[in-house]
Amino acid sequence: SPLDLKSFCQELIEDIQVADRYQHPILLDLQEACNFVEVDSKILRYILENLLSNAVKYSPENSEVYLGVRCQDCQICLQVKDAGIGIPLSDRQRLFESFYRATNVGTITGTGLGLAIVKRSVELYGGQIEVQSELGEGTSFTVVLPLS
Ligand code: ATP
Numbered sequence: 001s002p003l004d005l006k007s008f009c010q011e012l013i014e015d016i017q018v019a020d021r022y023q024h025p026i027l028l029d030l031q032e033a034c035n036f037v038e039v040d041s042k043i044l045r046y047i048l049e050n051l052l053s054n055a056v057k058y059s060p061e062n063s064e065v066y067l068g069v070r071c072q073d074c075q076i077c078l079q080v081k082d083a084g085i086g087i088p089l090s091d092r093q094r095l096f097e098s099f100y101r102a103t104n105v106g107t108i109t110g111t112g113l114g115l116a117i118v119k120r121s122v123e124l125y126g127g128q129i130e131v132q133s134e135l136g137e138g139t140s141f142t143v144v145l146p147l148s
């Protein structure tokens, strides 16, 4: 059934912010045409929870996180962007492997499973995930999913 994406994203962002001790502002940029599209809310929630919690976890206090949502050609495109620590080029191709963590995580804890499961779920769904990153500048994950 059609999903009220705007409310859905706003609630998800609130959940992330409640658990975020560094109080990162999260900017939602949702294209009007995206509201009430047919999309599986379970997979969407799983993807966004993981990408947004990474974005706040790997960013300095108060730096802004961006969530963009676009819809076109029967696809939904999600972009989660942060101004955090970035990912070294040499780590990037192993990033989606289970238990793999980049070499620059320092004291930030994690198990290295989130992205592996996100990538599998996205691909099972017929979608794609890509990462762009600049070390010390920030990271952007883009997910494209076919709409049902
Ligand atoms: P968890 O399984 O609890 O999510 P995790 O965050 O370490 O642990 P993933 O979410 O799978 O694991 O991410 C894998 C690795 O990718 C991270 O350990 C980190 O090195 C890197 N990474 C992921 N997202 C970002 C980001 N937004 N900025 C910088 N590095 C990131």
Ligand code: MG
Pocket (backbone or CB within 6 Å): 050, 053, 054, 110, 114, 115
């Ligand atoms: Mg994670």
